[in-house]
Amino acid sequence: MKQSDIFRDNADNCLQLAERAEGKPAYKRYSRMADAWTALATEQDWLDGEIPPVKVRVLQMQDT
Template sequence: MKEADHFRENADNCLHLAERADGEPAFRRYMRMAQGWRALALQQDWLDGEIPPVERKEVA
């Protein structure tokens, strides 16, 4: 399993924890953690050459 897939699995676990969270602060915390894991997965995909880098538009 690729490292990015492990990160996505962690994100999914955080989403499940968010669904069962007791109260809004815990829910938001788990959602932020899930977003962080998803961002790490995307970055790892980029580092592994799975997705292209962001193209920059030239300013005229």
């Protein structure tokens, strides 16, 4: 199993905990944790070369 898959499993677990949370603070906490795990999974996919890096356009000044 890839590291990013493990991170996504952790995100799913956090979402399940959020659904069962008692109270808004706990729900928000688990939701933020799920977002963080998902971001880590995406970054790990990038580090593993599975998704391309974001293209950044550089604007060049033209002589007028």
